[in-house]
Amino acid sequence: xxxxxxxxxSALRSNMQRRDMLKLMGAGAAALSFGGLAATRAMADxxxxxxxxxxxxxxxxxxxxxxxxxxxxxxxxxxxNDVGPVVARLAAGNANxxxxxxxxxxxxxxxxxxxxxxxxxxxxxxxxxxGIWQWAKDIPTLTHxxxxxxxxxxxxxxxxxxxxxxxxxxxxxxxxxxxxxxGRVAMEDAWINSAIFTAxxxxxxxxxxxxxxxxxxxxxxxxxxxxxxxxxxxxQFRTFWNGWEQGVQLVANEEVDAMTGWEPIVYExxxxxxxxxxxxxxxxxxxxxxxxxxxxGAAERGKAEAAHKFVDALLGGLYGCExxxxxxxxxxxxxxxxxxxxxxxxxxxxxxxxxxDHVKAKFSGKVYWQNCRPDNFQLYEEWWQKLxxx
Amino acid sequence: xxxxxxxxxAPLAVILALGLAPxxxxxxxxxxxxDSATYWxxxxxxxxxxxxxxxxxxxSVFLSTLGKAFLTASICLVIAYPTAYAMYFLAGRRLSxxxxxxxxxxxxTSYLIRSFSWRLLLGRTGVINTLLQQAGITDxxxxxxxxxxxxxxxxxxxxxxxxxxxxVLLSMRRVDPIALAASRDLGAGFWTMARTVLLPxxxxxxxxGFLFVFVMVAGSSTEVQxxxxxxxxxxxxxxxDVMRVANFxxxxxxxxxxxxxxxxxVLIGDAIFGLSSLFEERGQ
Numbered sequence: 071x072x073x074x075x076x077x078x079x080s081a082l083r084s085n086m087q088r089r090d091m092l093k094l095m096g097a098g099a100a101a102l103s104f105g106g107l108a109a110t111r112a113m114a115d116x117x118x119x120x121x122x123x124x125x126x127x128x129x130x131x132x133x134x135x136x137x138x139x140x141x142x143x144x145x146x147x148x149x150x151n152d153v154g155p156v157v158a159r160l161a162a163g164n165a166n167x168x169x170x171x172x173x174x175x176x177x178x179x180x181x182x183x184x185x186x187x188x189x190x191x192x193x194x195x196x197x198x199x200x201g202i203w204q205w206a207k208d209i210p211t212l213t214h215x216x217x218x219x220x221x222x223x224x225x226x227x228x229x230x231x232x233x234x235x236x237x238x239x240x241x242x243x244x245x246x247x248x249x250x251x252x253g254r255v256a257m258e259d260a261w262i263n264s265a266i267f268t269a270x271x272x273x274x275x276x277x278x279x280x281x282x283x284x285x286x287x288x289x290x291x292x293x294x295x296x297x298x299x300x301x302x303x304x305x306q307f308r309t310f311w312n313g314w315e316q317g318v319q320l321v322a323n324e325e326v327d328a329m330t331g332w333e334p335i336v337y338e339x340x341x342x343x344x345x346x347x348x349x350x351x352x353x354x355x356x357x358x359x360x361x362x363x364x365x366x367g368a369a370e371r372g373k374a375e376a377a378h379k380f381v382d383a384l385l386g387g388l389y390g391c392e393x394x395x396x397x398x399x400x401x402x403x404x405x406x407x408x409x410x411x412x413x414x415x416x417x418x419x420x421x422x423x424x425x426x427d428h429v430k431a432k433f434s435g436k437v438y439w440q441n442c443r444p445d446n447f448q449l450y451e452e453w454w455q456k457l458x459x460x
Numbered sequence: 461x462x463x464x465x466x467x468x469x470a471p472l473a474v475i476l477a478l479g480l481a482p483x484x485x486x487x488x489x490x491x492x493x494x495d496s497a498t499y500w501x502x503x504x505x506x507x508x509x510x511x512x513x514x515x516x517x518x519x520s521v522f523l524s525t526l527g528k529a530f531l532t533a534s535i536c537l538v539i540a541y542p543t544a545y546a547m548y549f550l551a552g553r554r555l556s557x558x559x560x561x562x563x564x565x566x567x568x569t570s571y572l573i574r575s576f577s578w579r580l581l582l583g584r585t586g587v588i589n590t591l592l593q594q595a596g597i598t599d600x601x602x603x604x605x606x607x608x609x610x611x612x613x614x615x616x617x618x619x620x621x622x623x624x625x626x627x628v629l630l631s632m633r634r635v636d637p638i639a640l641a642a643s644r645d646l647g648a649g650f651w652t653m654a655r656t657v658l659l660p661x662x663x664x665x666x667x668x669g670f671l672f673v674f675v676m677v678a679g680s681s682t683e684v685q686x687x688x689x690x691x692x693x694x695x696x697x698x699x700x701d702v703m704r705v706a707n708f709x710x711x712x713x714x715x716x717x718x719x720x721x722x723x724x725x726v727l728i729g730d731a732i733f734g735l736s737s738l739f740e741e742r743g744q
Contacts (some may be wrong), residue, residue: 082482154706162500185498212603253603277742307690308605316686319576323583325606451705452516455698458691459517 095448107287116141119373119380122165124151124360125172126399127224129392140383142376153178153442160187167365171377174222175262175443176359177284178213183214189369190217195378198385198405205433206402209359211441220361224399227355227432228263229322232328232338235345241352243271245328247297252305255442256320256329257298259310261454262442266356267330269294272436283356284441295453298459316382321346334398355435391417483719490712499706508715518698520552522717525678528609532616533673538616540669544628545658549637560629562623571619575686578615582606582687583624607689615683620676623670631665632658667733675722 111397121127125148129136137143147168149156158390159165160172160182172188182188193199202222212220232240237251246255246267253340269283272294280290301307308326311317317331321339339346362384368377382387390401393416400406407426410417444450466694489725493506533603545562566574581587584601592598604610635658643653659666681696702711729735 126725152704158499158706158708161498256690259691276711302690308603309688309692310690312685315576319579323580323582323585345509448705448707451701451707454701455518455693457602458693459696460691 085445097166101156117141117376118145119167119171119368119376120145120147121171121173121380122147122149122156122169122245122365123171123362124149124175125174126397127360127393129389129396132388132392136383136388137387142380142383143360143403144380149174150367151175157181157250157443160365161185166178166365168367168455169365170368170371170373171380172363172365173360174363175442176209176220176222176361176439177443178236179211179219179361180214180365183219185216186364187366188219189366189374190219190363191221192378193373196221196303196385201403201405202385203402203430205405205437206359209357209361209439211359211439212361217276220363221381221385221432222359222402223362223381225357225402226288226333226395226400226429227357227437228307228332229330229351229355230349230360231317231333231339232347233321233324233345233351234347236327240328240347242275243267243330243351243353243364244275245349246330246332247261247301249304249306251327253305254327255312256326258317258330259312261450262440263356264298264330265291265294265450265453266438266440268298270351270353270356272297274436283438286446286450287446288449291449291453295457299457302457302460337398350432350435354438355432356440357433357437358440367389375412382414387412388400391422394422394425398425400425402429486712487716487719490709492642492709492718494707494709497710500518506709509707509709510717512707512710513713513717518714521693521695521698522721524693525718526721528612528616528684528694529674529677532613532620532677533624533670535613536619536621536673537666539621541666543625544632544665547625548629548632549640552593563625566618567622571682572686574619575615575682578611578618578683578687579606582611582614598731606654606687609688609692612684612688612692616677616680617681619683620673623672623676627672628662628665631662631668639643640677663733664735664737667729667735671726671729671735675726678718679720720722 088248091160107399116416121144121148123146128146128148133144133146133186149172156165156172156174157178170238170287179188183190191199199221204223206225209220209222209225212222230240230243230245232245234240237245246257248255257267264449265286269280269286269290272278273280273283278293280286280293286294309320311320311329314335317335318338320329321324321335322342322344324344324444333348336346336348362381364377364381366376368374385401385403385405386405387405390403390406391410391413393399394406404426407419407422410419489501490509491505491507493502493504493508494500495502513522534717543559547559551559574693579586582605584587584603586606588605589598589601592602593600626675639657639661640653643657648656678694679696681694681700684692684694686699697713699711702714
């Protein structure tokens with residue numbers, strides 16, 4: 071091993087050790103002591119990028135191949151997915167000292183940008199940005215004051231899981247609120263999804279005065295939540311499900327005939343021999359994105375170049391193929407298909423194309439985007455408590 | 461003396477550092493203002509978080525949590541007391557060890573799996589509903605078996621029963637069998653002996669068992685979320701909800717109130733039932 075390599079690996083090791091130490095120190099205490107360390111970290115190896123994202127965005131061993139192709143070596147850390155603690159760690163904790171790039175549920179960008187916790191991307195340094203499908207580029211939460219703060223790395227759209235053998239064809243969220251199905255339906259135990267599904271239904275099917283289902287005003291939110299509370303009191307919902315395995319079990323064990331939820335649950339139900347379908351609702355889908363953001367700390371540490379290279383590589387094809395294969399997630403670009411065709415031993419081009427067409431079809435109609443940080447998000451929590459306690 | 465002080469110092473320091481210090485922080489921060497711009501705590505005195513506890517029906521979650529904890533602890537004791545009696549006074553040494561092992565078997569797996577298994581038992585297509593229908597007792601599945609308060613209490617009792625049984629068992633070890641025999645010799649029947657001699661001598665264990673279960677139920681969430689009906693709640697679920705929107709003072713205020721309630725219960729219990737006597741040797 072030559073000397074340069076030794077130095078590089080030593081710098082990388084040191085960088086990783088420091089990050090490990092910082093993680094151990096905890097948010098509050100670490101926030102007080104980082105002035106000096108930030109400067110030290112500027113010397114860190116710029117070929118590494120600390121990626122702090124939802125666990126399902128991790129591609130495990132494939133990061134090595136990703137690093138080989140892109141020249142950027144990602145260090146993945148699960149952020150727990152809940153945006154509340156993520157924002158708090160960025161605002162008052164040490165997250166900006168530890169991580170370079172974030173992969174968060176869509177919607178937090180505006181708030182993070184306003185607080186100066188993330189930096190805008192320079193899309194001219196992300197050649198693959200041009201290849202992102204237009205409807206994904208148009209996600210409203212990606213920009214703030216004309217600057218690109220979020221890159222739509224993973225997108226999909228959710229609707230209703232249902233049993234056609236029991237209900238026939240379902241094409242409306244109305245099935246969830248149909249009194250004839252009292253005690254036979256469920257929604258997710260999360261306002262981030264259930265409030266928007268209800269708002270989409272009320273806006274599109276009942277013509278209620280709702281402008282943006284993903285970002286309800288105080289009065290719109292009251293309307294939506296009172297509607298949910300009334301139905302809960304009437305015994306409409308069997309339960310509010312929580313987490314992937316509970317969702318699967320509700321369907322697989324025939325506890326419900328219809329529920330709002332994620333498409334992978336449908337595949338799992340089918341595996342267990344049940345007739346389960348995913349509805350294409352006339353009211354539209356709930357689109358969701360997991361967007362990639364550049365943390366302010368990375369820009370200050372001189373890691374911006376590496377971060378841009380990293381996010382460009384996320385859109386390069388390998389990541390999209392691997393995420394599609396592992397989780398059925400979609401990186402919204404044709405690069406996936408091109409990569410699959412170029413690597414037939416690893417990925418089936420037909421599968422990649424099928425996944426892309428399937429998701430594109432969802433987005434050919436109406437889609438309302440999920441927003442993990444609506445303007446009145448504290449009120450959402452209060453209303454969710456009222457719903458629980460109703 | 462010096463040796464005992466030294467021996468105590470290390471664990472005391474660890475307890476203070478790991479246990480008390482975070483609790484003090486929780487209490488102090490619950491009286492701080494919340495900064496909506498940064499989602500963090502402002503170093504300003506405020507009781508706003510305690511005011512918010514009264515909003516959105518949060519107080520009713522406290523009441524229902526206390527109710528669930530009380531009911532679960534009581535049911536656990538009703539089951540645990542005769543179990544402990546049988547294990548200590550009736551079963552031989554071998555059988556007693558076997559019964560103790562049986563009680564701990566559920567803890568060989570995670571609490572998540574334990575709760576989940578109840579869904580498989582109580583569900584519409586679960587074992588119990590299937591048996592009921594096959595036996596002709598019911599025509600259709602009983603929906604109230606799952607996603608109901610009934611299911612929650614079943615899950616909680618099953619989860620925490622050993623925590624009531626073992627303190628009662630411990631307290632029974634302190635009962636002198638001669639006292640029981642004497643009461644019998646004096647003409648007391650089983651129930652009179654149990655009421656006038658056995659029960660008073662085991663009050664500390666009964667209360668300790670109650671307290672263990674009560675506290676653990678108050679801090680539980682899995683059973684409620686997995687077995688409860690739409691929107692079923694308990695204090696820990698409410699804290700999770702509040703943490704999701706990063707309102708730390710409110711989450712800490714809720715935690716502080718629960719701490720006060722539990723500490724109050726411990727103090728009252730110790731004053732009435734002599735909790736500390738559980739750790740005294742017989743005859744002391």
